[in-house]
Amino acid sequence: MIATSTPLVQSSFSEIHEALIKAPRILVVSHARPDGDALGSTLAAVLWLKNEGHSVASWNEDGLPERFLHLPGASFITKPAKEPEFFDAILVLDTATKSRLGNDLLEKAHAPLWVAIDHHVSNERFSHLNWIEPTAPATGEMLAEGFLSKSIPITPEIATNLYVALSTDTGSFQYHNTSAHTFKIAAELVRAGVNVGELSQKLYSSQPRRRFELLRYALAHAQFSPDHHIASVTLTLEITRSMHLLPEDTEGIIDLLRSVQDVEVAAFFEELSEETVRLSLRSKSHHFDAAAFCKKYDGGGHRMAAGARISGNLQSVEKAVLARIASYLN
Known part of the structure; x- marks a missing residue:
């Protein structure tokens, strides 16, 4: 089991990376009624952790919305298991309060270490390790920064999910917190293999x-x-x-x-x-x-x-x- 301490005020991606390296079995979760940032960040994290050799599961209280079924790795996201399961660590993404994960998920998911990466100003820092950046326009941008800082390979599949997180949570790069740095991160993701035209059509021009x-x-x-x-x-x-x-x-x-x-x-x-x-x-x-x-x-x-x-x-x-x-x- 992994030793834990009381919740920290603020952690870095480097600290989170070091902690997760020691966790063989990890659950990745995000808030109920997930949006593009929650799902894109979740799938990017799942693919990253799998590439590093971890056993990874991903739950969402409401499952995967129909409009995001085309995302790389989408099948990895499921609703919570029917019976309680125990993990070495739980990675919580884009979620300000623990209750937003949903009652069913909270009843079934157990781990000695909780880790949170989020950009909501209202985040309650409920995890053992908390990396919270309220000025970031999307959790996906934070993850991309973390990957780049540690030279973690960003595959086309990871890049596509991070771009979805960034595009949707900035209103297609229109909202006030969209910065020059945001466009720099987006450019890095495009260089990593995002097909912007095809992805945008699936996201914004395929409504039921x-x-x-x-x-x-x-x-x-x-x-x-x-x-x-x-x-x-x-x-x-x-x-x-x-x-x-x-x-x-x-x-x-x-x-x-x-x-x-x-x-x-x-x-x-x-x-x-x-x-x-x-x-x-x-x-x-x-x-x-x-x-x-x-x-x-x-x-x-x-x-x-x-x-x-x-x-x-x-x-x-x-x-x-x-x-x-x-x-x-x-």
Whole structure:
């Protein structure tokens, strides 16, 4: 077994690399309802660790979304095992809080060493080793930096997954935290073998018909505050079921709202059950911190993009949240 200490405030990739070298059997995990950064980082890490000779498993509470099935190594990601399993180390990627891994995964995954690599400002540093960089635009960028710093070979398959992480979490290199360094890392990945045109078509130009229907619904039912500074849309369970939507289909809907001129804050309300609502927030205003706002509801994320799960019925949650957003802006 690997000896562990109390959680560290901040670790380096070098420290994490040294610790994982001593772990024969490793589990790689990321947050439920995974996005491109979570999945791209996870698959890149799985491929890296396998190349170094480790026995590696990868779990996600919700499994692999349909739109990412084309990623190299996608079949390595499964839902948690039916029975508890024990590993030498668990590597947690792109996950700010332990609870975001999901109850089933947390019940089944056990190890004496937990390691976290993440870029969320709201990260709670719940692991024994924590490398947290809130200024990084994506966890995938951090991994790429780590690999380059240790001269770890970046195969075309690893590069493709890291590029997906970077592209999706920067809004195709549009968000405010996209830097010259981000483009430098992206260039290194392209040199390593990423086919940008083919990959972009699969990521952004191969949407299922049901998602198109959701987009049409969102555009028709978007609501705006009287001053046009707040935009919102609500998705009921009834609509979700009637359209046969998958959780991944709602990804990016909120960005349509944020793109409207004069909108400072966009909110997406998704009814998960009669008493649970998923809130997604996007901000264009430096006066509105989405992560701080969502923390009031035990959520988190980034200053410009955050989320939370809120107890209550859809109508009351929507009314209360929109009123609070308006008070913040005023």
